[in-house]
Amino acid sequence: MSWELFEARMHELKDLDGVLGILSWDEETYAPPKGRIARGDQTSTVESIRHQRLVDPKLGELIDSLSAKSLGPAQSTCVQRMKRQRDLAVKVPESLVKETAIARSASLPAWQEARKNNDFPHFKPHLDRMLSLLRQKADALAPASGDRYDALLDEHEPEMTRAQVEPVLRELREGLVPLVEAIVGSGKKPRRDFLARTYPEQAQWDVTMRLLRDLGFDFERGRQDRSAHPFTGGASRLDVRVTTRIFENNPLSAIFSTIHEAGHGLYEQGFDQAHYRTALAAAPSMGIHESQSRLWENQIGRSKAFWEHYLPAVKTVFPKQLSGVSLEEFYAAVNIVEPSLVRVDADEVTYNLHILVRFEIELALVSGDLPTADLPTVWREKMRSYLGVVPPTDADGCLQDIHWAWGSVGYFPTYTLGNLWSAQIMNAYQKHRPQVWDDVRAGTFAPLLGWLRENIHGKGYLRSAKETVEAATGEPLKVVPFLSYLRSKYRELYGV
């Protein structure tokens, strides 16, 4: 009997998550300008109700009573996952949850406005507010380490700590910096003139829709729309929403945005229907989620085999724009390594240096060592030091990402974890199916998707992040496979 009561409460919470997913999708896609601002009232009300339901002592009693019982593995894991969620929520006061939702709804449009007008001071008070709320949250969570950042990281990457992330980022930096230097030093400049030509929006959209379909995205259970900042959301495995963005003079943006979000979307659609409306219909961590988007975007989408298949198709859509462009030229162009300003447009080699900038800055923002007024300056300094480039405007600098405006700190490192895991997972898959590149050359993605479904997607949150990776790859988190992948690929491309 207590299982049924527990399950009904879990369903309710999961439904509210789905509601929040639709509200936020709507806010980012179709809501009218003043409706977006007002949406904060509705979102904060739902979040507050969700919080109240989660911290309800009766749910705590049900969890305690079920924890003492002998249940099947799926049921028992559900109880554990809900216990973790509830324990964290009990520590955060409802008023803080509500205040954060309201602050976010003011912060997001202010950030957009600031970015549009290159006006950091317009955003600064909102950032201060979000950071103050994040510190309050970290203090309320009071992690065992006593480290505020650990508390915020744990939300996105359970069981991971700053102490674990820092050496990984260091090892990675030690591998990346010489690689980037060698590539830049090679003096090789792949042809890119054709990328600046005009690719009409509708035709780009059609290409992204075909890609989504080919990769296995199920349009009976999802859709794609456009938003300023691409994301994956929605209500459940039955209703997954991905977005993309299109620039007429940069066709690769929409293509790789879509493939990236497709990776997230395929993951969400791949949760087991048996886990529908349960705590198991979730990724164990954001890093694992990101491993899927990165695997599709980079390992697959930036492979030569992929473009052997798609370049002819894309050329029929853009015959003039791509006239005379060879496969080798196109493949080189989608893999140009070049220290640049904007993270989401960065190549896969320099990308993690962008993360390093953000990781170090957000550590200092949370601790208070870095006053927000100094953020633009420090951002420029770190960009110069790690990437050798300096943003001429804050819009292309510290205002480029939505994360802090949203109130997410501790999220950035999960991108790098995702990159590392994607290489490990791809290695494991290649051992399982050596003909993977023949598949890709033929535009056949079902075997890969099937394997990911079996080993990762369908498991949902039955396993932790570490368990997921170890079960799928047979090894713990490693930096070397990712570095080896990069070295082997870019040795060929840049002759280094």
Add this chain to the structure above:
Amino acid sequence: MSWELFEARMHELKDLDGVLGILSWDEETYAPPKGRIARGDQTSTVESIRHQRLVDPKLGELIDSLSAKSLGPAQSTCVQRMKRQRDLAVKVPESLVKETAIARSASLPAWQEARKNNDFPHFKPHLDRMLSLLRQKADALAPASGDRYDALLDEHEPEMTRAQVEPVLRELREGLVPLVEAIVGSGKKPRRDFLARTYPEQAQWDVTMRLLRDLGFDFERGRQDRSAHPFTGGASRLDVRVTTRIFENNPLSAIFSTIHEAGHGLYEQGFDQAHYRTALAAAPSMGIHESQSRLWENQIGRSKAFWEHYLPAVKTVFPKQLSGVSLEEFYAAVNIVEPSLVRVDADEVTYNLHILVRFEIELALVSGDLPTADLPTVWREKMRSYLGVVPPTDADGCLQDIHWAWGSVGYFPTYTLGNLWSAQIMNAYQKHRPQVWDDVRAGTFAPLLGWLRENIHGKGYLRSAKETVEAATGEPLKVVPFLSYLRSKYRELYGV
């Protein structure tokens, strides 16, 4: 202090209404097919939470305590409105609310499927289920009259009863039947060949967007999309969603759908910002809401003055399709009176006879006098008897409306009340501003919108339906103004 507590609860309930508004908008516009079916889980969870909050005894105590206090008129009316809502909700068990939401989410797609395939038996079990749930609801509400239909009507048209509606519909029928006979008997057949030409979708869409803008719809606080069945919804006065539908070979459908929904949308956008998140940001009844859509659609949108202004503009969009069509011909075409099968496409003279068919049938469905298996037959009989036409398929017959599939009974009469009130309101406005038709001829709608805002929209639910009409027009519900409007208009058009 109790006001603040009461207000916070009222805000929460109003926010949940807004959430449900966005969820249902999404379900009808963009949700993927399987997401639409799954949406029932989320909707029923939110409805159930809303119900629990509304029936919470603490809210009852706050209402009782405030009812005994001396408050300002707006506050005191808020308390009354919430008391009515709560009293009704207390009577309906939460399980029934939840079951209805789930049944509805199965019923709606089944109805769509049945309509598409002309397959009434596919829909029948869902209709039986909805009716059974409606009867349970009516019994739970236990109206003073002991009449189940009164309980269901009251939900849409507070304070109105079957005993009040029946004589009105009778008086109307006695006026309409001879008028329709005279028009049909006139033998006059306005030209309509140009309506069957092809009007490309995008161009039609552009026309509807221009109309919305011209009439005063604020796109900062709203948007238009497409759906199978046009409706007005959204989250609040700051986020109003209207929809339209477009048929390439029937340009009037989109135009008048849009003007109709614009009437609803302008009403919602016209609520007072001081009433935001309160029980006063609402129409006092569905009939009053409909009076606004009908006023814009028929009194304004089907007037000769309106087309004196818009026909030249529409001709520039569709020059070939409307080549050689005179103003008189177009005006006659948008006012063709002809007994037909589909309510939403019916002219304003026969429209209320469609309502009569539905009103009588839903009375019999609720009482159980009419088994659902006989619905198609009885529908055909009544159509023959009142309108002289018989639908060849159920898709054009008893499956045409969403209402019963949605679980709405007692809604149809509000359309007729809206028609009657729209004529009374327009008479009052003409007394106030005799140059109204010069305004319309000039495409100037701000004076009318301003007057409606002042006398109706901005009042929201400060006044009941009857008080609203009497304050705006100086008279109670009357049939004669509507009949006089029709007679004078169609005397000219059909020479009767």
